[in-house]
Amino acid sequence: MINHKTNVAIFASGAGSNAAKLIAYFSNxxxxxIQLIVCNKPNAGVISIAxxxxxxxxxxxxxxxxxxxxxxxxxxxYQIHFIVLAGFLWKVPNLLIQHFxxxxxNIHPSLLPKYGGKGMYGHFVHEAVLQHKETESGIxxxxxxxxxxxxxxxxxxxxxxxxxxxxxxxxxxxxxxxxLHFAPTIxxxxxx
Ligand code: GRF
Numbered sequence: 566m567i568n569h570k571t572n573v574a575i576f577a578s579g580a581g582s583n584a585a586k587l588i589a590y591f592s593n594x595x596x597x598x599i600q601l602i603v604c605n606k607p608n609a610g611v612i613s614i615a616x617x618x619x620x621x622x623x624x625x626x627x628x629x630x631x632x633x634x635x636x637x638x639x640x641x642x643y644q645i646h647f648i649v650l651a652g653f654l655w656k657v658p659n660l661l662i663q664h665f666x667x668x669x670x671n672i673h674p675s676l677l678p679k680y681g682g683k684g685m686y687g688h689f690v691h692e693a694v695l696q697h698k699e700t701e702s703g704i705x706x707x708x709x710x711x712x713x714x715x716x717x718x719x720x721x722x723x724x725x726x727x728x729x730x731x732x733x734x735x736x737x738x739x740x741x742x743x744x745l746h747f748a749p750t751i752x753x754x755x756x757x
Contacts (some may be wrong), residue, residue, distance in 0.1 A: 570594075571596060572598050572644050573591070573645070574640060574647075574648050577652050580652070581611025581651070594752075597755055601645060603625055605625050648669040662710065671707055673714055675702055685714070706719045722746050
């Protein structure tokens with residue numbers, strides 16, 4: 566599709582609740598278009614979310630992503646300008662980062678630099694937060710660079726952690742924060 570909007574590809578590996586929120590928020594947006602869903606898991610929920618919203622998706626595999634062109638050709642074919650990671654569990658290869666300088670952002674379910682890095686995703690993050698008896702947690706939206714969860718922070722929001730929390734109750738509170746803040750933050754980055 567040729568248009569003058571910023572075309573965004575959402576990379577996701579899982580249920581896709583954040584992707585669904587982004588798709589809803591940006592439908593009919595004057596400057597931002599969700600052009601493509603990129604997924605690395607054949608049965609991930611995000612694929613049916615893409616189909617239900619008539620958004621094309623591609624399934625990627627390790628060899629081409631890490632040792633090939635990192636799908637840069639296909640992303641060019643789709644005229645992608647900006648990449649949003651929404652629960653994408655593979656590290657982004659340097660080739661892709663170089664192709665999209667300062668144009669890849671990620672959401673992480675903790676207050677980075679705490680509880681980030683390799684292996685810190687999903688319930689592992691919330692378990693670690695509870696184990697360390699933190700009294701607050703939150704979300705971080707940040708640029709993606711060559712190191713896992715270490716790019717410059719764009720936005721953080723906090724929420725309390727209660728003694729009675731389980732990883733599940735904390736995850737629900739964190740997801741609510743993500744759903745509230747991710748789309749407006751992306752909008753402010755792209756439309757600044
Ligand atoms: C979110 O908590 C996000 O922070 C993390 O993965 C989760 C994805 O959830 N990186 P969903 O697939 O968007 O529901």
